[in-house]
Amino acid sequence: MSQSTPVLIIVIFLIALLIGSFLNVVIYRLPIMIEREWRAQVTSFNDLSVKGGFKRFDLILPRSHCVHCKRLITFFQNIPVLSYLFLKGRCAHCDKSISLKYPCIELLTAFLLTITVWHFKIGIEALMAVILTATLIVISVIDEDTQIIPDAIVMPLLWIGLCISLFDPLPNTVKLFISPSEAIIGALVGYLSLWSVFWIYKLFTRKDGFGYGDFKLLAALGAWLGWQQILLIIMISAITGILVNITLILFFGKNHNTPIPFGPYISAAGWVTMLWGDPIKNYYFNLII
Numbered sequence: 001m002s003q004s005t006p007v008l009i010i011v012i013f014l015i016a017l018l019i020g021s022f023l024n025v026v027i028y029r030l031p032i033m034i035e036r037e038w039r040a041q042v043t044s045f046n047d048l049s050v051k052g053g054f055k056r057f058d059l060i061l062p063r064s065h066c067v068h069c070k071r072l073i074t075f076f077q078n079i080p081v082l083s084y085l086f087l088k089g090r091c092a093h094c095d096k097s098i099s100l101k102y103p104c105i106e107l108l109t110a111f112l113l114t115i116t117v118w119h120f121k122i123g124i125e126a127l128m129a130v131i132l133t134a135t136l137i138v139i140s141v142i143d144e145d146t147q148i149i150p151d152a153i154v155m156p157l158l159w160i161g162l163c164i165s166l167f168d169p170l171p172n173t174v175k176l177f178i179s180p181s182e183a184i185i186g187a188l189v190g191y192l193s194l195w196s197v198f199w200i201y202k203l204f205t206r207k208d209g210f211g212y213g214d215f216k217l218l219a220a221l222g223a224w225l226g227w228q229q230i231l232l233i234i235m236i237s238a239i240t241g242i243l244v245n246i247t248l249i250l251f252f253g254k255n256h257n258t259p260i261p262f263g264p265y266i267s268a269a270g271w272v273t274m275l276w277g278d279p280i281k282n283y284y285f286n287l288i289i
Helices: 006-043 082-086 101-120 124-146 151-164 180-205 212-225 227-252 263-288
Strands: none
Touching (some): 006 124, 082 101, 124 151, 180 227
């Protein structure tokens, strides 16, 4: 892109690091918030204890704190990646280890968002693609940690995809937006495709092959990218999932009966398809024709 000077790329990367830091907050707190709400509904107790002992617990409050000693983290202890390196991966107060997951998510977010903005060029398409990418990162990590894809994040993603289909892309930009009919059909095809596989698999094995969150995630990607991309997303996610899990079983001793969270593979396939779906399909068709 014409704006992709080294300085601009660095600025985008640094902003993306900050976004990654916020995604860490969402990834850690959203499952706890959902658990609180669930407990409130089933127990009728409103004053529930929460991890850390804070009465209010959402994406804003309490301030960032150590998960071990609960001491507040200062601004200089919360700089993405750099603070982790400076503190040598340990809390400044209790000296307990800080999960390597936090800087890894920050770096992953920075790289993916920088690539996304570079691909779509600075504009409304890039903004929407950044929102989709960031949400897919959150969904992937939460699903990997809890094997749950929360409705609180996947359903808004679906509705945003349907809403942005009402707008046309700006002239001379990479096309991200699709027509409303493509978005609606994409959501239906995305949901029903995995739903059908789920019941066929269950009919023959008496086991659940997917979770309903996976159906909704693929429906959301269908709403964003269109029904034409669903098959490619399924193929990429299935192939990637098979290869990764074979590797884990053969070389890392993973039990083949352990449930596999499929959300990260769907998310990765959706991101790749968003950026390079059409070239991949064209390359594949040229090979077989």
